[in-house]
Amino acid sequence: MQKLASPVASGPAASPKLSISRAARRAAAATAVALALTFGTPMTVIERFAAHAANTQSRVSEFKLDNGMQIVVIPDRRAPVVTHMVWYRVGAADEPRGVSGIAHFLEHLMFKSTEKIPSGEFSKIVARLGGNDNAFTGHDATAYFQRVAKDRLKQVMSMEADRMVNLRLAEKEVLTERDVILEERRSRVENNPSAILDEQMSAALYQNHPYGIPVIGWMHEIARLTPQNAIDFYKAHYAPNNAILVVSGDVEPEEVRKLAVETYGAIPRNPAVVPRQRVTEPAHRAPRRIELKDARAGRTSITRHYLAPSYLTAKPGEAEALDLMMKIAAGGATSRLYNKLVVTDQIAASAGGYYSGSNMDSGKISFSAIVGEGATTEKVEAAIDAVIEELKTTPVTDAELERAKKSYIAEYIYETDNQSTLARRYGWGLVTGGTVEKIDNWPKEIAKVTAADIQAAAAKHLDSRNSVTGILRPEPQAVATKQ
């Protein structure tokens, strides 16, 4: 059974399939060498382990086409298949005001037609090639991918290159697809009170930045999106100089280079594409609280978010410290939060938390718990506060720190089993402005973090003025929602 289910975002959007695992955000590819941990060097156990992790990775090749398209190849020869992904440096946080959801809507419309591909045929052609395909949109990126036998790679590259600039949209199919997205929003959000609360909390966490707007868009704005909105967004952002190609699997980098020159290389650079312009948050001055009563909720739950830096905005080592801090504080059944709330005090059915640091402009620290039967929300919140307070006042123990580091570095090694996971790791890292080197160095940076680093990061970032607390109660709503 799954024991650590979180009360937040328990809808379809929380499917493991849709999320990149924790270590995914900083990491690399697969090779053998079960390097002995017993080599006699003056390194600590964790440093050796990190070096070992680095040695199981890093066969990534990176190059650029003349038109500016960035390319990453991650060989994995175990099976005769490839994962082909194109990542665009554009996401929901790059949308103009008033057209929320357009990035995701365009992602759906990319499967319509071009001169070469008849309407709705893109996925069907991939299927006939014996492959599968899909796409996804986040605040900072939009990505398209196909998984095929290696001898089909060129065909999917040609098709992906074609729709990068030749998309055609008929009004009727755009409007029908808009209905599909409204249904998607109903599935993900409207039918799920935890998702509704999550949306409200994000809107409160960001007072100025578009991360406060849901990727899928607000219902009333999706309902008004037009074909022209989609075309404008497409022309402004879809170009080789705004894209990253990632191919993982049974391929040689040189072969990919040759195919990429033939396909994507034929598309001219688009000088109209401008670097992202993002606004920043003002200083936050007061903690915010949100309470949602919804009879459709399962149990009372409480969630606390803190605004935090991301890996890309943090000072060196700070994001790694926050990551380890949250592993120790709230990650899994060995964490302090779980042990206090679930095992010792027995006031929560479940408790956990995480640091989310993979976005470009900002990160988030999150704690949550499902209030146990017979316990009060106040008591659970006080216990969460106690765990948070201790992080600020007392250094974590060496044993906790070592376990947390080991666990993260091991996760990074486990990821080498999956070429799609690796493609996502590098694609996401690069599209948000990271580098292969930075991704590959993640285990070593994790190994360096000290207990003092964690305490300093806790004192700085677990500041209640930067927080939003959300409570979901399974009670009838004061105001009925309409849909």
Place this chain on the structure above:
Amino acid sequence: MRSFPFALRRFGAAHLLAITMAVVAAVASVLVPTPSHAMKIQELTTKSGIKLWLVEEHAVPLVAMRFSFAGGATQDPENRPGIAHFMSGMMDEGAGDLTSVAFQARMEELAMRLSFEAAKDSFYGSFETLSDYRRESAALLKLAVNAPRFDADAIERVRRQIASSLAYAAKNPESVVSERWMSEAYKGHPYGRPTKGTPDTVGAITRDDLVAYRKRIFARDNLNVVVVGDITSAEASAMVDDIFGALPAKSDLVKVADVAPKAAEKLVVVDMPVPQSVARFGSGAMMRKDKDFIPAFVLNHILGGGGFSSRLMEEVREKRGLAYSVYSYLQPLDHTSMFMGGVATKNEEMAQSLDVIRGELKRLATEGPTVTELDNAKSNLIGAFALRFDTNAKIANQLLYFMEEDLGAGYVDTRNKEVAAVTIDDVRRVAKRLFAADDLFVTIVGRPKGLKAGG
């Protein structure tokens, strides 16, 4: 982490265990290299007589093991469903001298991955370790399998967790609709009982129930094991013997009757105040060993199993914009088989969506699919088969399924031939067999407009 706010173009099939299972039927190809080009399956029997399949893969420093004991939730006593599921939550809550907290800490020190799951017919275990910690991790698993503590405090904790997840499930339209469909279609049969139990039955489960269940189910004659990764055959054999060799030779399973789904009412509506209704529809289908199973599997791919190439997706979503998600699958279990599908759409449009779906089933029964559709489905199924074998974990999952279904290791090569051999007459015949009776049974959760129960 759930903080990755991606909206996918369509639901991954992985959402539903059922789909994963249904999709699992496998093949060797004429068009692409077979998965077996990249791997060699060793069929071993350990010294203690345990059946073990091994794929050595030394390219990554990991070992994955999947195992199953036949006899899952169907082995729960009739008046106390949820024991198997309860036990799946207790397996990492302490064993031997290690209490729950110590056991969890040890798992983390070893960076091992361990999980258990109770399905209807089997109790599954999944174990992954880094090569460097293989021996220590296997020793910990051995302890969990042979000497789980089932301490009182851990039992109460897991009971609270299950109660909480049942409270969520009771208000989640997707969970309610699946559970209700099964309970209506298999009334009085173990398949109709809720795998996770009910608040009442979970409240009543005792330590003795767990001990008794484990004693009956954990044995060597109903055990299948697959190991994939950085390990030799001698090491794998020894590891499996070490972990499972001391279990009793024979399991003690209650016989489960073969059964066909049969519902008293063709339409059940469960009222829930949600803007979007969620429906499950289904009927009986051919068993896995039926010669028509593979043709039916191909037919379903054309109807609703093939993502954007499928008819349901085309008619319900692409042409009419009625739903984001619509699909169908075949789900063969040990003692029954189902054709199942699902759709979610706003309350006002559920009636129309179901009409469109019924229309497609009828059209398939009378006209069958076209030759082009058949060819397209076959090339997708044959080509995509290799995609199920590109990680150690996926290989282990696939091979365990082959073992459980008694398909043989050679199935990795013959499956594509079976798909390639399906003719247009086969799929037409199967379409009649499946859909001519028009005996679809539908469960809806929500407030669908114009649809009343019992219709």
